Amino acid sequence: MDILQLLQPQSPSSKTSWVEHDLWYGTSGPQDAKIVFVAESWGSEENRLKRPLVGESGKELDRMLASAGVCRDEILFTNVIAAQPRGNETWRFFEPKATYQERRVEGLAPTSHTRSECNRLYRQILSHPRKLVITAGNYALWALTGCTGSKVLSKSNNHSIPKEEQTWAPTGIMDWRGSMWYAEPHPEFFPEGMTLKDWKEVQVLPIIHPAAILSTWYLRDVTIHDLKTRVPMALRRDWRPRPEPTFWAPPSYQQVVEKLEEWLGRGNDSENFWLSSDIETARGVITCLGFADGTDFAMSIPFVRRTEGGFDSWWTVSQEAKIVRLIRRIFSHSNIHIFGQNFIYDTQYIQHYMAVTPKTDHDTMLAQNVMFPGTPKDLGYLSSLYCQYHWYWKEDHKEWNMSGTIEDLLRYNCLDLIRTFETGESQRVLLKHLDMEAQMDFKMKTHELCLRMMNRGVLFDKHRRAQLTFEMGEALGSLEKEILTIIPQDWIGPPGKRAKDKTSVFWFQSDKQTKAVLSDFLGFKVINNRKTGEPTTGKEAMMQYKLLYPEWSGLLNRLRLAGQLDNTLHVLRTELDPDDRVRCSYNPGGTETHRLSSSTNVFGKGTNLQNLTKGEEDD
Numbered sequence: 372m373d374i375l376q377l378l379q380p381q382s383p384s385s386k387t388s389w390v391e392h393d394l395w396y397g398t399s400g401p402q403d404a405k406i407v408f409v410a411e412s413w414g415s416e417e418n419r420l421k422r423p424l425v426g427e428s429g430k431e432l433d434r435m436l437a438s439a440g441v442c443r444d445e446i447l448f449t450n451v452i453a454a455q456p457r458g459n460e461t462w463r464f465f466e467p468k469a470t471y472q473e474r475r476v477e478g479l480a481p482t483s484h485t486r487s488e489c490n491r492l493y494r495q496i497l498s499h500p501r502k503l504v505i506t507a508g509n510y511a512l513w514a515l516t517g518c519t520g521s522k523v524l525s526k527s528n529n530h531s532i533p534k535e536e537q538t539w540a541p542t543g544i545m546d547w548r549g550s551m552w553y554a555e556p557h558p559e560f561f562p563e564g565m566t567l568k569d570w571k572e573v574q575v576l577p578i579i580h581p582a583a584i585l586s587t588w589y590l591r592d593v594t595i596h597d598l599k600t601r602v603p604m605a606l607r608r609d610w611r612p613r614p615e616p617t618f619w620a621p622p623s624y625q626q627v628v629e630k631l632e633e634w635l636g637r638g639n640d641s642e643n644f645w646l647s648s649d650i651e652t653a654r655g656v657i658t659c660l661g662f663a664d665g666t667d668f669a670m671s672i673p674f675v676r677r678t679e680g681g682f683d684s685w686w687t688v689s690q691e692a693k694i695v696r697l698i699r700r701i702f703s704h705s706n707i708h709i710f711g712q713n714f715i716y717d718t719q720y721i722q723h724y725m726a727v728t729p730k731t732d733h734d735t736m737l738a739q740n741v742m743f744p745g746t747p748k749d750l751g752y753l754s755s756l757y758c759q760y761h762w763y764w765k766e767d768h769k770e771w772n773m774s775g776t777i778e779d780l781l782r783y784n785c786l787d788l789i790r791t792f793e794t795g796e797s798q799r800v801l802l803k804h805l806d807m808e809a810q811m812d813f814k815m816k817t818h819e820l821c822l823r824m825m826n827r828g829v830l831f832d833k834h835r836r837a838q839l840t841f842e843m844g845e846a847l848g849s850l851e852k853e854i855l856t857i858i859p860q861d862w863i864g865p866p867g868k869r870a871k872d873k874t875s876v877f878w879f880q881s882d883k884q885t886k887a888v889l890s891d892f893l894g895f896k897v898i899n900n901r902k903t904g905e906p907t908t909g910k911e912a913m914m915q916y917k918l919l920y921p922e923w924s925g926l927l928n929r930l931r932l933a934g935q936l937d938n939t940l941h942v943l944r945t946e947l948d949p950d951d952r953v954r955c956s957y958n959p960g961g962t963e964t965h966r967l968s969s970s971t972n973v974f975g976k977g978t979n980l981q982n983l984t985k986g987e988e989d990d
Contacts, residue, residue: 394494397421397453403499404447405606409492411451411461411510411580418455423448428581432507435581435591439598446505449495451514452488460527461510464488465538468523476557477513478521479539489514489560496554497569503605504554504573505598508580513541515575517555518763529897547577549597549755550762551610574605589746596756612666612760616789619670620781624690627672631697634664638707646701647710647792648729650717651784655974656682657720659781660698663788666758671781671788672698699727708732710795712750712787715958718822719973728822735791737814738798740960741807748960754790757797761790814959817967821957825972828952829980840943847936854879854929863888879930880937882908895920945978953977 416426466480519541554573661671867881878884955977961968
């Protein structure tokens with residue numbers, strides 16, 4: 372066999388031994404290392420040296436490992452694919468969706484070369500006993516777990532991908548990073564003789580790829596945190612709490628009553644008794660409500676059972692009345708303190724259905740906003756920072772989508788509860804350490820004020836409202852004619868469709884068509900959103916366009932004014948409650964600048980009052 376044959380990766384159907392002469396091609400570090408670090412594919416420097424992570428991202432990884440106290444010399448470094456893709460775009464190692472005929476592997480369409488490289492990666496990992504596999508980026512997470520989702524990739528590195536080349540790309544690393552997970556390899560890539568039993572409890576730690584950190588610097592600190600906290604736990608096999616927490620999901624009626632009465636008694640005996648609370652909802656009702664008194668116990672109380680026609684009550688009328696009375700006493704007890712996550716959402720339901728306003732003493736989302744404004748505030752992210760044992764368990768939705776059983780929902784609720792409790796306790800310690808308890812107290816007072824504003828509502832003058840709606844509608848119609856005189860709709864194509872109700876809209880009312888007009892038709896520079904990195908035509912972009920293209924200021928001014936008029940009309944047309952008030956939901960922790968944000972409430976009423984443009988107040 373010549374050297375070229377030796378360097379060819381083994382196919383998944385190969386009947387040769389796992390350990391081949393080419394097994395370690397493109398790797399570095401001790402082959403028997405307890406830790407394996409898996410990146411995605413090579414860059415130009417890696418391709419030149421035929422070694423992983425030696426370019427700029429590799430150098431940054433070295434610095435992060437040093438900061439985390441992890442010794443690089445004790446790690447085996449490898450890649451999912453030991454090769455450099457064209458344009459340094461890993462998706463090019465996957466088949467185009469237009470021509471792919473086989474069954475996808477966890478949402479992706481791997482080429483035969485990619486399959487053989489995954490096969491080789493599996494043989495590398497299992498050739499020696501390992502204590503941890505660190506997966507960097509979406510493709511490494513895809514290769515070794517079933518955690519990723521997938522999306523059709525239409526843009527990459529700020530350029531459009533031709534439709535015939537588009538393929539599926541993995542997603543999920545931002546959710547799963549820092550998770551204490553286990554390998555879930557794909558049997559499609561197994562060499563002969565390998566089984567899932569060989570992978571029993573192979574610990575996996577997903578992290579953000581160092582190349583992504585170089586372009587999004589704020590991700591660096593959380594990645595160092597993931598390495599610093601999770602790697603030592605993996606090496607001592609401390610990957611799950613022992614014993615596991617106890618969940619009552621669902622509890623019996625007697626258990627519910629006895630536990631709620633026990634907590635009320637503990638509240639009577641102590642002035643510093645804490646519970647976390649959380650609800651789940653579906654179709655506008657509370658499906659379950661839970662409490663946890665620590666990280667080792669949670670109880671989720673169901674209120675509905677699913678039927679063919681929708682929902683039925685879980686309890687008898689008398690049982691539910693007793694449970695709700697006890698819950699109301701807990702929420703209003705002066706000595707029982709509540710941890711909640713974005714609890715202003717939960718409170719709207721609890722007020723509506725249980726006629727009590729919970730006395731929330733610490734909101735974990737608001738605490739993150741106080742200490743680290745501008746960083747993510749969802750519970751999955753907070754758990755990765757503040758909880759000793761963390762793995763991603765959440766889906767980013769407020770409503771139960773009715774899939775799965777009620778028991779699944781209750782267990783999900785219990786996980787929310789214990790993570791909220793531990794996050795809240797950790798944050799209270801950190802707030803004291805940072806000397807920011809006063810700021811947090813002010814934020815919680817603002818939270819209470821927002822609830823009062825939400826409940827009171829904003830009174831509308833119906834007569835003046837009708838007059839302004841007519842006048843602004845006339846002004847907007849005139850302005851739309853001017854814009855269409857400058858750039859007619861016919862030049863762009865058929866009108867767009869409004870996403871919400873599928874009604875036809877002019878090009879300047881469609882974000883997609885506006886982007887096409889500015890970038891493709893007028894040749895404007897593409898401006899990306901500072902946070903998302905996606906192309907935008909928002910307020911900041913329009914201000915930049917006026918500086919870059921002053922000759923188009925007439926059109927740009929009209930576009931901005933049309934947007935303001937349209938937003939104001941949207942507010943004026945908002946449905947009123949019977950008392951002529953608009954009731955919005957206010958978020959005291961929605962922005963990094965700490966200004967309030969508003970939106971429709973949980974029942975679909977109200978609106979975003981920030982759509983109102985600045986005007987003059989009456990005397």
